Amino acid sequence: MQAYQTLAGRFARLGALGDAAGILSWDRETLMPDGAADMRAEQLAQLAVIGHEILTAPETGDLIGRALDEAATLGEWERANLREMRRTYLHAAAVPADLVAASSRAASQSGMIWREARARSDFAMLAPALAETLRLGREVGAAKGAAFGLDPYDALLDGYDPGMRRAAIDPLFETLRAELPGLVAAVRERQAAEPAPLPLPGPFPVAAQKALGERLMRAVGFDVTRGRLDVSLHPFCGGATDDVRITTRYDEADASGALMGVLHETGHALYEQGLPPAWRHQPVGAARGMTLHESQSLLVEMQACRSAEFCAYLAPALGETFGGAGPAWTPENLHRRYTRVEPGFIRVDADEVTYPAHILLRYTLERAMVAGDLAVADLPGAFNDGLRDLLGLTVPDDRRGCLQDIHWPGGSFGYFPTYTLGAMAAAQLFRAACAAVPSIPNDLASGDFAALRGWLRTNVHARASLLETDELLREATGKPLGADNFLRHLRARYLGAS
């Protein structure tokens, strides 16, 4: 146990450093004055470098080797912790320090240029920096791939979603690619025949939106003694252990963006707040990966809170909060608004039926870029062709095309698929939860999330990184990640299929 205990101490320190960075990053997005940006970047860089030095010190590798030799003396969680320590170590140690620094600098640089290039819809402005970020991202993928015995794209994917592989994703995404166009067309036809949703007349004062958002957070189960809700330009869930900070942004003309955003981030927060206290700051005590993380936000937002049942709870709460009454404020109209399907250019604004098309496109393109089969110069054309094929839309400019997301300029290759994998996992988990506790849909109609939350606590949150994603899903739902529950959910909600 000696080597393992020493490792646990090192990882506890890394966990505390990660927490510190989490609060500093949250502060940067919410409260930090503009003039502090350079110094904040320096603080975060120093914390990252210190963490990387601790993680990649030669003794860490030695200790892992010795701990593996004594693994027979360890319990189940300790063994899983050691497995995750090794994975974390390999991801860090695989990449030479100068490549870490160069790729991080290049990503910061192209991320900054991207803001300007998107505003001007000027892809040529971004192209050289993006090409450099891609070049270094491919080098990182190759280095990690060599360490893990994986191809570069799988190695990058593993950094966001441990254990996830192209070979698992491809058949799932092919199913969606085959089913979705017909499904979208059928839903659009059905919705065209129904009354159009009525707009809710505003204004929606920010203070009232915030109070309602906090009431909904608490209803879902957010522990306000271990977290906060604040405002940022781009909503996120961040912060630190026992201190989960979620954010939203308010529009006084329309409350639904902020409310659904709060519910989405609350799903992420529930996962973080439900992780096992005994494993704080240890790798096995962390959330399993981005697919399961996104499944928790989508389960709360899409599966639970856009359901007809929850709309029956939310509609009177909205009416009471904002003094609304009449046909626009009925549960039925609210549900029609929250389930409206309409193909559009912007991924983050997409409904749950057309959203996967945006991901299929990006997955195909980033795989090709990482494989060296798609040059940055050819990206806009490939992007626009893809969106036409998938959603029948003609991209009018790159701002609404391949310039809309920060992921690639920010150096994130291998992240996009987890959004739609998360949507699949959400449908699969929600169905299993309702099968285990049949009262869940009715509970939602009175804003009661206790049973759903209890099931998620036991079957997802409290398991942290003990299991790989597919193992966890198999134990929770009886099978590994699949597309069928997601498609069944879409057909039921949008086509009335049983």
Place this chain on the structure above:
Amino acid sequence: MQAYQTLAGRFARLGALGDAAGILSWDRETLMPDGAADMRAEQLAQLAVIGHEILTAPETGDLIGRALDEAATLGEWERANLREMRRTYLHAAAVPADLVAASSRAASQSGMIWREARARSDFAMLAPALAETLRLGREVGAAKGAAFGLDPYDALLDGYDPGMRRAAIDPLFETLRAELPGLVAAVRERQAAEPAPLPLPGPFPVAAQKALGERLMRAVGFDVTRGRLDVSLHPFCGGATDDVRITTRYDEADASGALMGVLHETGHALYEQGLPPAWRHQPVGAARGMTLHESQSLLVEMQACRSAEFCAYLAPALGETFGGAGPAWTPENLHRRYTRVEPGFIRVDADEVTYPAHILLRYTLERAMVAGDLAVADLPGAFNDGLRDLLGLTVPDDRRGCLQDIHWPGGSFGYFPTYTLGAMAAAQLFRAACAAVPSIPNDLASGDFAALRGWLRTNVHARASLLETDELLREATGKPLGADNFLRHLRARYLGAS
């Protein structure tokens, strides 16, 4: 230059770690949810331990030795930086790691017990923990004293105010001890013969107080692109480089506490914001010490903002903000309120004439405790005797006596004198500023701080830790720290002496 440059890199990292801790500490006092306390303590402890490890690594001492050998190749600021690096290193390396940990734990412990003991006014509850904190504090003082060739109390003092010594303080404090009782009596007699200040009728809504506070901050010169104003239970100035966070607390029945508090903290903030950008994160680029830091807050609050001139600016601003008019809202009444002298039990509520008595008492007692001449069990009696001698007050309970301050339970021995040394330095600097720029008092009457701020920038802020405190004062005011300008200020303001 090689060794010096390597050291500069190490200290830059320490500076960034200190900044990170500054923001985490600010967040703890302002926004952090209660349930995050343990994890936040862990984050701060890990940052402190990492910093201590970097600072006390054997190579740091070696590098300092080599850099001193090549000091002839360094410029004036680099040499001063090396001197401050050495001082910082000695303070850290002098104390064995287990003593650092033990004294820090004991201080945390007795600081926690103190909260409860103060609330209950139960000294016996605190005594054992305080005795342990004192015992370890004396060990730390002895260890630092051995490293610096100083007696333990001077070594502790040096940690808060580099270069400050009992031998310098004693004659200044003896002057105050001789002069103040007569001065207090004369001021009280004079004020008793004047009309009593009229209370300002409230309420004072928090939003309006905050807006006025921010307006005054900006008038004084606070750079809002590099700092913020927020709320905390105990007001402070903290944060990080280029990100100075000041706090206050609001009372809707009385705006003067928050306003004067904001002005006080703005004085601290001006110092931090005026430090030389070229020396960020280096020891020579930091504020000189607690005496000069307190001088900057007291110069803004006491010297400038409680002056008759500034009251002429503030009174109409208050009336306009809170819709007040009539005799209570005149500059004259405001000035009477802000200069009212009345001996009381509580140090933090004391006026500037009686405040030094609280410090003289604490200085005498903590010197005796550190020297081993006063046992913790005898502290309440000694405290109460001292307050009777100095201010003629009979302490009714320990809550209003020796339990009122967190400093000693929190492990701070050697800090108290800097409050009154700061008041002296404030008077000395303000007089020199007004001599150099005679328009300053009149400028304050129109809320114009530009000339005062410019003089402070040049003569105090921009010099950072280039000089020792007395050298800086000699260059700025023509003489080292003295009590005469402070006494002259009190006689002028409170007795009408010219």
